[in-house]
Each structure stands twice: as C-alpha cells, then as structure tokens.
Amino acid sequence: MSDVGLAPDWEMVIGLEVHCELATRTKLFCGCPNVFGDEPNTNVCPVCLGLPGSLPVLNRQAVELAMRIGAALRCEIRPSIFHRKNYFYPDMPKDFQISQYDAPINLGGRLELPDGSVVRIERAHIEEDTGKTTHIGGTGRIGGADYALVDYNRAGVPLVEIVSAPDIVSAAQARAYAGELRSILVATGASDGRMEEGSMRVDANVSVRRAGEGLGTRCEIKNLNSMRSLTRAIGFEADRQIALLEAGDRVVQETRHWDEGQGRTLSMRSKEEANDYRYFPEPDLVPLAPDSHWRAEVAASLGPMPAARRAALVALLGGDPSPAQIDQVRSVVASDLDDVVTSACERGAPAPLALARTANEVAASAERAPKLDPERFAKLLLLEAGGELSATQAKDVLAELLVSGGEPAEIARSMGLESMGDDALAQAVAEVVAANPAQWEKFLAGDQKVSGFLTGQVMRATGGKANGKAVAAELARLRSAANT
Secondary structure (H helix, E strand, O other), rough: OOOOHHHHHHHEEEEEEEEEEEOEEEEOOOOOOOOOOOOOOOOOOOOOOOOOOOOEEEHHHHHHHHHHHHHHHOOOOOEEOEEEEEEOOOOOOOOOEEEEOOOOOOEEEEOOOOOOOOOOOOEEEEEEEOOOEEOOOOOOOOHHOOEEEEEEOOOEEEEEEEEEEOOEEOEEEHHHHHHHHHHHHHHOOOOOOHHHOOOEEEEEEEEEEEEOOOOOEEEEEEEOOHHHHHHHHHHHHHHHHHHHHOOOOOOOOEEEEEEEOEEEEEEEEEEEEHHHOOOEEEEOOOOEEHHHHHHHHHHHHOOOOOOHHHHHHHHOOOOOHHHHHHHHHHHHHHOOHHHHHHHHHHOOOHHHHHHHHHHHHHOOOOOHHHHHHHHHHHHHHHHHHOOOOHHHHHHHHHHHHHHHHHHHHHHHHHHOOOOHEEEHHHHHHHHHHHOOHHHHHHHHHOOOOHHHHHHHHHHHHOOOOOOHHHHHHHHHHHHHHHOO
C-alpha cells in the first residue's frame, strides 16, 4: 500500500501512537467523574490537581479495560509498574504524569488490517490524561495568544497509549490502521473512540528514506484528531522531508503541530527523549500484577472483533464479494449493524440484498436501527427479491418501517405501491424503446451501457413501480426477438 504522489525512489516509514480515553465512570486515581463537556474545572479534587498530601488510588475498571485492549490486540498481559514522567506544562498541575515506562501492562501484539497487511504493536500502556489548555487571541496557538485558560476536568482521566512498530508505509495505510484500531476499541467497550471529543488522538512519527537505505530522522506530529488530518499531515510531512533532503539539507528530529487551516506542519519544540522526562517508579503505587484468573476472565469476555465479523458477512455472501460489497461489509461492521444483516438472512432474505439495504438505507437512519424488527425487515427484502416491490418502492417502505414499524405488505398497500403486471411492464418498455430509437439501435448493437439508460427511462415513466430485473429481462427479450 503506497500513496499516489510520493516522490519516486522514496519510502515512508510511519509509526503511530494512539491515545484513547477509557470509558470509566471515574478518573484513573480518584473518584472525580469522567465526563466530557462539563463546566470547566468542576470535576476536580486534590488528587487530580496534585495538591500536597493527596494520594492516588488505582481504578480497577481502568485496568480491566486496558487488559481488554491488550487481549484484543493479541498482546502479552504482564505485571507492570507505574512511573512518574516529569515535565513542566500548565496542563498537568503537579508537573508530572503518572504513566508506565519500561514495564507496561500490554507488550507485543499485532493488528491485521482489512487488506490483510499486519502492523505490529509494541506496547499498550496505562497513563493519566492531562488537562486542556486553550490559547485566547491571535492564531489560537501559544506563540501569538494574549492569554491561556486551563481546564483540569480532563486531568487524571484514564488513557491507554497504543504504540505501533514503524511498519506503516503510507498515509492511506495509517488511516486504515487508525480506523481498524478505533473499531476494536469500540468493540471491546474500552472507549467510545470519538476523535471529535478527544477520546482518541493520534501522534504520527514520520520519516522518509531512499529505497534500500536505513531509517531516516523522524519527526512527531502531535494530537491529530481526525482521519482527514492524519492523512493530510503525513502526506505533507513526507513531502517536506523529501524536499529538505533533495536540497542537501537535513531533517531535524522535533515535535511538530498540524495546522489544518494552512494544510502544513509547524515546528513546536525539539523532540524529547526518555531521559528528558526523568522517569522513576511512582512511590505511591504498588506494582500492578493481574493474576491468571483475571486475565483469562477478561479474554473470555471479549466478543468477536471487527475482522471476524467482516469475515462472517463475507461468508454469508458466498465468499467471493465484489469491491462494492467489500465496502458495504466494512461500512456495516463499522456502524455495528452486522446483526441486522445476519438476522435478516436467518429468516430467508438474500444476503446481498440484506447487506446493500443495511449499508445504505438502514445505516443512514442508524439511530432508528435498534427499533427495526428483524422479521419484518426480512419480509420486506423477500418482497423486493420476489419482484413484488421494485427497489425504489422497497426503499420507500423501509423508510416508513424505520420510523413507524408495521407490516411491509400493509405499508406498501397504504402507500399505493404495488408491482406492475407483465402486460403493463411490457407496454412501458415498448414505449421507452419507441421514444429512444438511437439508444435502442446502440443496445441492439451490443452496447450494454445503454441498458442502464433505457432502464432508467422505464423507471421514470412508471414512477419507480417497475422492477429493474424485470425491465432488464424484457429488454433482453426484445433484443433477442429483433436479432432473429
């Protein structure tokens, strides 16, 4: 997987650090609520404000969710130690962050992407989040701001930082990795993965090299909070580094900020190394050592992950999906609607039709999907598959079914929807053929593209009542008769 536009003879080397906030009720080391969007500085206490004399108490639920992530990523879940990571920014009032350093709870692992490529996981460790600083005035960045406001509601919220190996070779693959990881986080129940709320944030370590050479100097792009920003930032940074090297300059290892408005990365600070943080074991917390029973219990509690769920849908299709169906499968699983498809198929609905209607119409009304009765959905699909409703009519009935429920056949009758008889369909097709002689001649000559035009004209003329398959069959019958 490579990116279109990358300069010839150059390769990207990318590693991602994904920070996900855990879906706990309270913070990592205190009883303050873990809630997004509350009034600033209302969910705080002496512990998360780092006041003298306060002591941390580890949140058991956070540990369990971290173990769920580790199990889903096939990591080794091991005894671990908390460390103090020292730095001096106003978003952490005690001037250190409690994190894990050389003994993380989850070590090793792998993540298989939808295209079959594999990215190794180096570690997935527990740490506390920082507060949020907002710079007021100027560009909104620290350099030109008039003043800054700090909200400590987020300080102490439990995080898991998932560090990939530098196995990613393109911005597209980075996006696929982040998307698959987000799906796993949501599937495990560990995090809601809402990038727009900061529940999942991505740091990208990017370097470039000529094909066959060793690793280049990397730069870290901080706090990318959308898939679009991730893709654009990596692409810009790779181009920036290549331009420097081709001009005879060198890449300086540093931390950079992505400016979405300008579409470019900007220098923030020189890149810190581990010794800059002066790690040492947290003296107020004992080592964390989940026993084998707890680890086994957590692993057994996991349901099927997105990859297995996609495979199950592909199996329903017969194992040889089209590219469009592959996209539909990914969309359905990402929307957590695969049960809608499988339930309909269990009741006799054709799998390709169940998948298409779920990926398109049901997903568009995802908030109503839980109210969709599986048996009635299957009945509707069977009406469409049997030609009693056209595709357009079936979509109209499904829209009503999602809003109000009811029996599909009764909804169709109440809406005045009914399939066309054979004679009426044949008459409609004949009229369209007569009205479009140039297109009909092309169709007789074997131009299949014209079939779609003619079918569309029939659908328009019948107000969507004609069945597309029946129209295609009638056109084929007329062509066969004309060529004999």
